[in-house]
Amino acid sequence: MTLKVNLITGRTINQGANLENKTSPDYLEATAYCELNSNDIEKLDKSGNNVKVRTNYGEVTVKLKENNGNPDGIAFIPMGPWANAVVDHDTKGCGMPGFKGIQAELEGTSDKILLMKELIARYK
């Protein structure tokens, strides 16, 4: 079953600490995940440890993590290439794309998480 959420992206300390280290496994670990609270995780089907995030702008597979600081229906992905695979490019006339407040559908998956190089290669 897919779970409909409101997706936000943003900074974290581990994402920042690996800002100059983006080819490393540490950067992938720090940014290629999606946080939901335990209620929402319960609602997801459990076909794997990862989660597929689908929006009108793209789809990406990331690790699923629990964070009970999130209210129901809010998903958080740290800023970076994985989050940006699914954010809204529209700047609403002021230069700023839609990095927060994106309607997304999530489903559990056992698909693998693309490495940074593989993810960016999709754009070439």
Next chain:
Amino acid sequence: MAVITDALCPFCGCMCDDLMIVTEGNRIIEAKHACKLGAAKIMGHHRIKEPMMRSDKNGNFKEVSYDEAIEAAAQILVKSKRPLLYGWASALCEVHKKGILLAEELGAIIDNTASVCHGPSTLAVHEKGLPTSTLGQIKNRADVVVFWGCNPAQAHPRHMGRYSVFAKGFFSDKGRKMRKIIVVDVRKTDTANVADEYVQVEQGADYMVISALRAILAGQAAVVPDQVGGVTKEQLVKLADTLKTAKFGAIFFGMGLTQSKGRYKNIDNAISLTTELNSFTKFVIMPMRGHYNVTGFGQVCTWETGFATAVDFARGAPYYNPGETASNDVLYRKEVDAAMIIAGDAAAHFPANSVRHLAAIPLVQIDPYWNPTTEIADVVIPTAICGVEVEGTAYRMDGVSLRYRKMIEPTHPTDIEVLERLIERVKEIRGD
């Protein structure tokens, strides 16, 4: 072994100036007092060793000389009818100055990382001005501090200790004990966990919540519904009372406002709230700037061109209109036909549709590190790290300029040297 005291951190907009850097030979072995973010940058990671080029974006890079790489970069930029020069925030003001010269020479668009950060805050300041202060004034005076849509515990780890929450100052000698800390956010962050009061707003409802607070302050609480943007009227009335009875209040705001529904209008409204609070007491507002010198780019660009960022030189004179001339506007419209990314990583931090276009056009990268932009670049020119290997000026998030000293000697040419050679070569090719 040598020790540099009172060194400046070149990571975030806090620009902590109390670091102690221990060097051995030309190597940094310790960055005392730095947070996890600052230490990670100062202690360093794998660098791009030599300039690299490739003729096919799917092909392998070949190492080349600086002369060859600069020649190729100049050819790409001169042949372009609509070049974009983006990044700049991890570089010093002296680099920005050269970048603006290059943009003017090329008739390019020059834009910095504020485009995906506090660009909307600049638009709001155009409309309303900015009742603000230095971080020192907040440290010495503030007894009520609001963090709205920002999470310094993760993004500016020493901000609370040095300036805003735990810091002790002249009129704030009791530090945390004399301050009331309020966090307004859509999720309970680590910063919310140290606050006295957490106000949880529905995602995208910040504008309404600010408007409700303004109505209550104006004595019109009767028009406010029982709940606004997920916040009860009772909590809003209590919050308005806390704000107006502060001796000195400060609002810090972040991407929670600039990137959510309403974008710059959220900041516009928050500035109005701050202005109105000054009818009751002293209140200031400040954006939490990300990269250490993203503020500096805004300063240099404003004194050179009249505009803070997203400046288009195509008409021969500076023109500015974010929504039309900002990086993501010109990328997803497929308007630019070549780009140079310097001291910023567009491929990591732009939406996929913008990155797709960057991957389709000739792309020059100037950066010390291999990152997603390298993956789609045609020419890569590695440079020295500003603030670690290069001295110069940067502006803290409150607009205070500070001078960086070198911690160690550079092993690569500086951004300034590369840009000077690029400008010279561009002029030669164009026959100027």
